[in-house]
Amino acid sequence: MKTLWPQIERLLLGVSKPARYIGGEQGAQYPEHGPGKVAWLLLYPDTYEIGLPNQGLQILYEILNERPDAVAERSYAPWVDMEEAMRAAGVPLFSVEQHVAARDFDIMAFNLSAELVYTNVLNLIDLAEVPLHVSDRGPDDPLVIAGGHCAFNPEPLVDFVDAFVMGDGEEVAGEINEVVGAWLAQPSDERQRNDVWLALAAVEGVYVPSLYESSYEDGRLVATVPVQAGVPAEVVKRTVTDLADWPYPSHPLVPLTEVVHDRLNVEVFRGCTRGCRFCQAGMITRPVRERPAEQVKEMVSKGLAWSGHDEVTLTSLSTADFSGIENTVRDIIEDPVHEGRVSVSLPSLRVDAFTVATAAQIQKVRRTGLTFAPEGGTWRMRQVINKLITEEDLYSAVDAAFSQGWRRVKLYFLIGLPTERDEDVLGIAELGAKCVEIGRRHQKSVTVTASVGGFVPKPHTPFQWFGQDTVSELQRKVNLLREASRKTKGLTIRWHDPEASAAEGAMSRGDRRMGAVIERVWRAGGTFQEWSERFNLSLWEEALAAEGLSLHEVAHRDRGEHEPLPWDHISAGLHRDFLWTDWQDALAEAGVEDCRWTPCYDCGACTEFGLEHVVASPVPPAGGSQGTGQDLAAGGRIPVRLMTSAGAR
Amino acid sequence: MTVDAVAVEAEGPVSASRRFRFRFSKVGKIRFTSHRDVARMWERALRRSRLPVALSQGFNPHPLLSFGLALPTGCESQGEYLDARLEDVRPGDVGIGELPTLLTELLPEGMTVQAVVPIGMAEGSLQQEVASCTWELEVLGVNGEELQGRIERALAAPSLTVQRERKGRQTEDDIRPAILSLALIGEDTLEQGEYPNGRLRAELATHPRGVRPSDLLAALGTDVVLARACRTHQWIERDGARFEPLSVSGLGTDPIVEHAAAIGRAS
Numbered sequence: 001m002k003t004l005w006p007q008i009e010r011l012l013l014g015v016s017k018p019a020r021y022i023g024g025e026q027g028a029q030y031p032e033h034g035p036g037k038v039a040w041l042l043l044y045p046d047t048y049e050i051g052l053p054n055q056g057l058q059i060l061y062e063i064l065n066e067r068p069d070a071v072a073e074r075s076y077a078p079w080v081d082m083e084e085a086m087r088a089a090g091v092p093l094f095s096v097e098q099h100v101a102a103r104d105f106d107i108m109a110f111n112l113s114a115e116l117v118y119t120n121v122l123n124l125i126d127l128a129e130v131p132l133h134v135s136d137r138g139p140d141d142p143l144v145i146a147g148g149h150c151a152f153n154p155e156p157l158v159d160f161v162d163a164f165v166m167g168d169g170e171e172v173a174g175e176i177n178e179v180v181g182a183w184l185a186q187p188s189d190e191r192q193r194n195d196v197w198l199a200l201a202a203v204e205g206v207y208v209p210s211l212y213e214s215s216y217e218d219g220r221l222v223a224t225v226p227v228q229a230g231v232p233a234e235v236v237k238r239t240v241t242d243l244a245d246w247p248y249p250s251h252p253l254v255p256l257t258e259v260v261h262d263r264l265n266v267e268v269f270r271g272c273t274r275g276c277r278f279c280q281a282g283m284i285t286r287p288v289r290e291r292p293a294e295q296v297k298e299m300v301s302k303g304l305a306w307s308g309h310d311e312v313t314l315t316s317l318s319t320a321d322f323s324g325i326e327n328t329v330r331d332i333i334e335d336p337v338h339e340g341r342v343s344v345s346l347p348s349l350r351v352d353a354f355t356v357a358t359a360a361q362i363q364k365v366r367r368t369g370l371t372f373a374p375e376g377g378t379w380r381m382r383q384v385i386n387k388l389i390t391e392e393d394l395y396s397a398v399d400a401a402f403s404q405g406w407r408r409v410k411l412y413f414l415i416g417l418p419t420e421r422d423e424d425v426l427g428i429a430e431l432g433a434k435c436v437e438i439g440r441r442h443q444k445s446v447t448v449t450a451s452v453g454g455f456v457p458k459p460h461t462p463f464q465w466f467g468q469d470t471v472s473e474l475q476r477k478v479n480l481l482r483e484a485s486r487k488t489k490g491l492t493i494r495w496h497d498p499e500a501s502a503a504e505g506a507m508s509r510g511d512r513r514m515g516a517v518i519e520r521v522w523r524a525g526g527t528f529q530e531w532s533e534r535f536n537l538s539l540w541e542e543a544l545a546a547e548g549l550s551l552h553e554v555a556h557r558d559r560g561e562h563e564p565l566p567w568d569h570i571s572a573g574l575h576r577d578f579l580w581t582d583w584q585d586a587l588a589e590a591g592v593e594d595c596r597w598t599p600c601y602d603c604g605a606c607t608e609f610g611l612e613h614v615v616a617s618p619v620p621p622a623g624g625s626q627g628t629g630q631d632l633a634a635g636g637r638i639p640v641r642l643m644t645s646a647g648a649r
Numbered sequence: 650m651t652v653d654a655v656a657v658e659a660e661g662p663v664s665a666s667r668r669f670r671f672r673f674s675k676v677g678k679i680r681f682t683s684h685r686d687v688a689r690m691w692e693r694a695l696r697r698s699r700l701p702v703a704l705s706q707g708f709n710p711h712p713l714l715s716f717g718l719a720l721p722t723g724c725e726s727q728g729e730y731l732d733a734r735l736e737d738v739r740p741g742d743v744g745i746g747e748l749p750t751l752l753t754e755l756l757p758e759g760m761t762v763q764a765v766v767p768i769g770m771a772e773g774s775l776q777q778e779v780a781s782c783t784w785e786l787e788v789l790g791v792n793g794e795e796l797q798g799r800i801e802r803a804l805a806a807p808s809l810t811v812q813r814e815r816k817g818r819q820t821e822d823d824i825r826p827a828i829l830s831l832a833l834i835g836e837d838t839l840e841q842g843e844y845p846n847g848r849l850r851a852e853l854a855t856h857p858r859g860v861r862p863s864d865l866l867a868a869l870g871t872d873v874v875l876a877r878a879c880r881t882h883q884w885i886e887r888d889g890a891r892f893e894p895l896s897v898s899g900l901g902t903d904p905i906v907e908h909a910a911a912i913g914r915a916s
Contacts, residue, residue, distance in 0.1 A: 013723045013875060013876075018722065018723065019681045019682040019686060021681070022681050022682075023678070024678055024679060024757055024758060254693065256686055257682055257686045258685070258686065258689075262689075305697065306697075307697075308692070308693030308695075308696040341696075
């Protein structure tokens with residue numbers, strides 16, 4: 001194990017933010033590599049400051065380093081100036097802890113959190129001096145694996161990745177370690193990559209794309225099927241049943257330099273049952289599994305003492321839904337150990353006055369901004385996307401916020417949603433204007449920001465069949481909205497670049513043919529496509545055209561009920577007929593309730609794994625069943641489908 | 650809460666908070682972190698120490714810490730300073746003498762707390778008081794002999810104009826008045842072309858505008874490349890005498906330190 005530090009050190013005076021490359025975080029581990037230990041390099045394919053806080057990576061880092069037969073270090077994408085300096089000096093990609101060359105590890109494991117990082121994955125493999133294509137790698141090259149939400153459509157990256165891991169990584173990481181360890185124990189001249197592929201494919205939740213082939217007809221995918229015996233026709237995701245068994249990260253990394261989310265994070269539950277139809281995370285992480293409140297408090301207490309942070313975020317897809325959230329928050333704030341000096345933040349606030357009350361309890365001072373996500377501009381639209389927030393909910397939340405001293409309210413919306421009409425887009429401006437008006441009742445000067453993103457349909461969601469809006473259509477809607485809100489003082493519209501949504505869409509639902517496209521974009525210099533100053537849509541359009549594809553074919557086209565989808569052989573547990581039914585309900589503008597408190601829709605997420613939602617409380621969270629369209633307070637039985645007009649107000 | 654008798658004597662009126670000056674080093678990999686990064690490291694270390702750091706009043710209370718002159722990112726130092734106000738000074742479980750070890754353990758590798766002393770509330774801030782810094786620089790690009798010649802010419806010149814960036818704009822400054830001393834040091838035992846080529850010691854003034862090692866090297870020629878820089882001392886001038894804000898060697902004879910005030914910690 002040789003360190004590259006002396007060579008790296010010389011480059012650092014000439015690059016921006018050199019602290020990104022030195023490691024040394026509190027919690028960093030310096031394991032001894034050696035025979036009998038599988039060496040993992042955990043990679044986040046974006047900059048250090050974006051990647052370091054990633055919880056999935058930190059969890060695996062600890063779990064692997066606790067094993068006697070594994071070591072794990074980390075690496076992130078060097079920024080453009082550093083990459084240039086490294087290539088000029090012949091310095092390959094390295095780990096940040098011990099500055100060991102990436103190619104000296106047995107496994108390079110990528111976290112795939114966003115589609116626009118795919119070109120960075122290629123760049124990092126190349127910078128590691130590892131053959132770019134799976135087919136060119138030999139027995140001594142590292143195995144390249146990948147996991148994370150984007151792995152649920154692995155097809156665009158199959159040329160470059162030996163194996164993908166679907167779902168929760170806590171258990172499967174150890175199983176992979178054993179398989180790879182056994183393979184590495186064989187003499188080098190007897191080792192065949194095909195052997196380890198077959199062994200990996202036998203591990204539940206692991207997909208080895210080289211053992212499958214896609215067939216096409218008239219330029220469209222027909223099927224992706226195994227080409228070797230003993231390889232499963234469908235790969236089903238892994239699900240950890242009890243989060244209490246996995247209190248990680250227990251020693252969260254505390255960086256030496258500035259990163260995003262620079263605070264303690266404690267995951268309070270995984271999964272979400274609200275059923276927002278646009279939300280891939282909510283669909284693929286079902287069912288809900290809560291961490292026991294006692295363990296949450298213990299992790300917060302220990303984590304703050306360990307890290308020296310004065311702020312903790314309770315993370316999940318909808319933290320206000322955590323059973324007994326009020327008590328948990330109060331216990332944390334009032335814990336004498338923290339001397340009243342700790343602040344708690346809840347991401348993804350639910351839109352209601354109750355949630356604002358909880359926020360007020362947390363944020364006694366410094367009430368600057370609160371964020372809500374109604375997502376759709378009209379009730380009709382919100383029924384389509386199944387985000388069943390009434391205007392009353394929103395206005396009462398906004399009223400509570402402004403009356404209790406908050407001065408800024410930020411609202412998240414999507415445009416380019418299925419069935420969207422101009423009135424839905426204009427509804428965003430109307431909601432925004434009404435919120436400003438409510439604010440003025442309490443304060444002289446208020447700011448409401450409507451942040452608007454272009455919707456990108458994702459695999460394993462009811463909207464996976466939907467053809468996303470073109471760049472020009474999204475731009476037209478943005479302009480419509482800007483024009484409509486121009487006269488409203490106090491309302492600001494912000495929007496996401498529609499061009500980036502188009503490229504994201506191509507990778508989100510592309511098949512194996514996208515590999516050549518991604519490679520072309522990378523070869524043309526298209527790295528860091530998540531960064532607006534680096535993003536370039538024409539690189540993508542040219543690459544698609546060169547491969548006989550188009551944005552229309554991959555992103556903007558509606559798919560039919562029976563059209564084979566590139567991820568048909570990957571299962572997040574959700575039945576395809578459930579997703580299709582939900583898609584039809586969406587088109588019929590019918591919402592469905594949160595299944596935590598209503599009869600099961602048999603989406604498959606629980607039944608496939610013999611699980612149930614693991615929640616501490618059988619009743620909806622305090623504050624009511626907001627967002628579920630149910631009147632549980634009345635105690636009545638609720639129809640499974642809502643009437644289209646029921647909530648129109 | 651009892652207020653330490655020593656504190657009362659030293660401060661006059663009863664005050665629950667006292668000022669302390671910390672001296673620390675920053676060497677090794679950690680030199681690539683920024684001044685702001687170092688501030689965050691201290692805030693976290695002090696929180697972990699559970700020492701009663703005084704907080705500012707207002708909507709957004711923050712610890713009352715005051716750092717000296719920013720050390721440029723990439724430079725090492727043997728003499729960095731931090732002034733902190735601690736509340737609730739009383740006989741407790743931590744003596745001042747224990748603080749360096751305690752805090753060094755909580756700070757990242759490469760940062761060592763060398764000394765801590767109480768200072769008067771009326772002492773000037775580090776920013777105001779420090780008048781110059783001594784630097785040791787390792788450079789490459791030109792050999793020792795050539796470097797010696799350039800140093801002599803620079804010192805003989807009436808003015809030395811360098812281009813600097815100031816708030817995003819290029820400015821031209823004469824840095825000659827700020828170069829208080831400059832000399833080649835040590836044996837140039839390294840082979841030609843090896844890393845580094847020469848070592849310099851320079852004392853650079855901090856007012857009206859501080860001169861950075863990179864500014865100095867720019868004045869010696871564009872082919873002189875900085876390989877490593879270490880701030881070895883910071884100097885305060887008073888009544889014509891030059892001394893360090895906290896002298897490490899003088900620590901044992903400081904009468905206040907001998908009566909080491911203890912600092913209480915929340916349990």
